[in-house]
Amino acid sequence: MVHRLTTLAFLGLASLQLSVLSADTIPALIPRPANLEFREGVFKLGQQTAIEGGVGAEAEARELAEVMRRGTGLPLPLHRLGVQTSDVIRLEQVASLLGTLGGEGYRLSVTPEVVRLEAATAAGLFYGGVTLRQLLPPASFRGASDPASAHQPWNLSCLEIEDYPRFAYRGLLLDVARHYMPLEFLKRFIDLAALHKLNRVQFHLTDDQGWRIEIKKYPRLTEVGSTRAESPAAGDANKGDGLPYGPFCYTQAELRELVAYAQARHVVIVPEIEMPGHMLAALTAYPRFSCTGGPFKVRTRWGIEPDVLCPGNDEAIQFARDVLAEVMAVFPGPFIHIGGDESPRDRWKQCPKCQARMRAEGLKREAELQTYLNHRIEEFLAQHQRRLLGWDEILEGGLTPGAVVMSWRGMGGGVAAAGAGHDVIMSPTTHCYFDYAQARGPGEPESIGGFIPLPRVYAFEPVPAELPEASRGHILGAQGNVWTEFIRTGRDVEYFAYPRAVALAEVIWSPAKSRDYAGFERRLAGHLKRLDALGVNYRKGPAARDANAAATGVEK
Numbered sequence: 152m153v154h155r156l157t158t159l160a161f162l163g164l165a166s167l168q169l170s171v172l173s174a175d176t177i178p179a180l181i182p183r184p185a186n187l188e189f190r191e192g193v194f195k196l197g198q199q200t201a202i203e204g205g206v207g208a209e210a211e212a213r214e215l216a217e218v219m220r221r222g223t224g225l226p227l228p229l230h231r232l233g234v235q236t237s238d239v240i241r242l243e244q245v246a247s248l249l250g251t252l253g254g255e256g257y258r259l260s261v262t263p264e265v266v267r268l269e270a271a272t273a274a275g276l277f278y279g280g281v282t283l284r285q286l287l288p289p290a291s292f293r294g295a296s297d298p299a300s301a302h303q304p305w306n307l308s309c310l311e312i313e314d315y316p317r318f319a320y321r322g323l324l325l326d327v328a329r330h331y332m333p334l335e336f337l338k339r340f341i342d343l344a345a346l347h348k349l350n351r352v353q354f355h356l357t358d359d360q361g362w363r364i365e366i367k368k369y370p371r372l373t374e375v376g377s378t379r380a381e382s383p384a385a386g387d388a389n390k391g392d393g394l395p396y397g398p399f400c401y402t403q404a405e406l407r408e409l410v411a412y413a414q415a416r417h418v419v420i421v422p423e424i425e426m427p428g429h430m431l432a433a434l435t436a437y438p439r440f441s442c443t444g445g446p447f448k449v450r451t452r453w454g455i456e457p458d459v460l461c462p463g464n465d466e467a468i469q470f471a472r473d474v475l476a477e478v479m480a481v482f483p484g485p486f487i488h489i490g491g492d493e494s495p496r497d498r499w500k501q502c503p504k505c506q507a508r509m510r511a512e513g514l515k516r517e518a519e520l521q522t523y524l525n526h527r528i529e530e531f532l533a534q535h536q537r538r539l540l541g542w543d544e545i546l547e548g549g550l551t552p553g554a555v556v557m558s559w560r561g562m563g564g565g566v567a568a569a570g571a572g573h574d575v576i577m578s579p580t581t582h583c584y585f586d587y588a589q590a591r592g593p594g595e596p597e598s599i600g601g602f603i604p605l606p607r608v609y610a611f612e613p614v615p616a617e618l619p620e621a622s623r624g625h626i627l628g629a630q631g632n633v634w635t636e637f638i639r640t641g642r643d644v645e646y647f648a649y650p651r652a653v654a655l656a657e658v659i660w661s662p663a664k665s666r667d668y669a670g671f672e673r674r675l676a677g678h679l680k681r682l683d684a685l686g687v688n689y690r691k692g693p694a695a696r697d698a699n700a701a702a703t704g705v706e707k
Contacts, residue, residue: 178286179677181653182348182660183670184314192263196225196287196305200239205232207244211276214415215242219284222291223305240266240283242276255350255417256315259283261307274417278348282312289680318613320576320628321659322351322421323652325644326635328358328432329453331399336641338412343649343687345416347656352413353421353488353630356401359431359450364422365402366477369437369470373400376432379449383636386597391451406481419484421540426471427460427524428494434458440467442502453636457495462524463504471524472531479535486555487532491541494521522548529553540576543568557630559583562615569618569625578630582611583655585647586634589690596646597637608654609668631655642688649682649689650675 180187202219204212216227232241248258249271257270257279268279284291286307323344325332332340337354344352356364362376378397384390401409413420431450438445442461450456461467475487496517499505505520512523522545529539529551540555543564550556555574558565565575577583580601587601613629633648657671682689 179674182657190309205243292684318628322630371436375436423488425490442498463508518548
């Protein structure tokens with residue numbers, strides 16, 4: 152394994168490698184590879200360059216050839232392994248690398264004659280391909296090249312890389328319940344996540360303000376729940392805009408198409424179906440599953456709704472199971488997110504069915520009703536080989552045995568869950584809420600509040616120092632969240648997510664010991680040219696002017 156990290160090269164200081172590569176030609180690799188060493192020379196892509204795929208690597212070779220053709224204009228024919236001995240990019244699956252680099256790691260070697268990309272799995276080949284593309288000029292990321300571009304130099308710096316992720320779970324969340332996003336944008340969102348070696352995308356599909364997924368057994372969920380009478384007005388969330396919103400929803404066929412699209416990019420979609428709280432859109436369609444029986448209207452303001460699912464009602468629990476059965480049929484990933492956050496218990500205190508349930512089950516607190524519901528749902532999911540994932544409120548009544556906690560109210564919930572032997576994904580508001588403002592000033596768009604500049608995201612450490620060594624393996628990774636109360640379009644999503652998602656991607660992929668904000672900022676300058684080529688509406692401007700905020704935390 153290559154053990155010499157090119158710290159000097161990345162920082163633009165004098166080194167052996169820089170006698171060959173100037174600071175301007177050093178590739179801006181993001182996330183930073185675990186082990187990298189530059190070598191003399193370049194590999195020149197030209198009209199005769201071919202791409203070869205070995206057994207098990209054919210699909211990744213084909214996809215890499217297609218995306219590189221679009222960017223460079225070169226023919227890059229696809230061959231079977233061994234047809235060319237030079238001027239070739241060769242992809243191979245090497246099973247023995249599983250023990251050293253894991254299922255997502257890769258080895259990339261660039262010499263003047265041959266580029267070799269090896270990995271134990273297709274996912275590793277994909278991530279190696281992402282790094283390979285970053286060795287090319289940013290113009291290669293354009294969706295369609297100028298015909299003249301085939302005659303310009305497309306050179307890869309010679310180097311040796313062995314790389315692998317620090318964490319297995321590397322995620323982004325997009326809330327499509329508050330504001331619906333078209334299917335084509337969801338694909339673009341997935342593309343950008345995969346480009347940064349993120350492998351989980353969570354879609355928040357249901358909330359008080361809208362139900363966005365087709366459930367065939369309960370058609371009124373989308374017939375009624377996908378429309379609200381109005382939305383909060385821009386600039387004053389306490390007033391309505393008077394404009395009906397909807398009907399907006401995704402059919403199961405559309406979502407299956409999205410799942411396949413994500414799978415081809417080694418992204419697993421995590422569906423989130425909120426329960427027992429944040430369910431007013433569902434209860435508007437089916438009020439009998441509430442504690443009071445309604446009637447209700449889909450919520451037209453942001454915030455928390457007191458009417459929630461009734462855990463004392465067997466029919467309501469069956470409703471939840473029925474919904475999740477159809478969700479699991481669409482989304483094959485291992486995790487099903489049930490939300491579990493911000494669920495008021497006032498209705499349960501007054502509900503005869505809930506109180507009867509507490510007496511029958513020997514429950515002493517209403518919080519334990521949520522645990523009772525979670526346990527019933529967890530058993531159901533386990534029957535289908537799925538794991539329950541929920542926000543850290545699921546801890547409050549006692550955690551169900553196999554639940555995975557997504558810690559958002561700081562790190563404390565994650566520390567408690569990991570200490571008790573449960574797997575955890577860190578997603579605290581202090582570092583990972585990308586709907587918070589990322590800069591101060593009159594030119595910034597309206598946001599929900601808070602303040603998380605780029606340096607603070609990069610300073611995030613998902614494994615708290617106070618967590619005992621024996622429990623640290625329960626930290627599966629981390630996730631950045633884009634909630635859309637104040638984010639109305641895909642361009643708005645990109646502005647709030649990027650470049651902060653770039654910083655998070657490096658935090659959860661690269662070794663902690665290599666963390667260096669100054670070096671990251673230098674590489675980011677080159678990486679942003681790729682985002683320009685892709686037309687990403689990221690926030691522009693020097694992050695350094697907000698660097699003091701990294702030490703002071705989020706201002707509420």
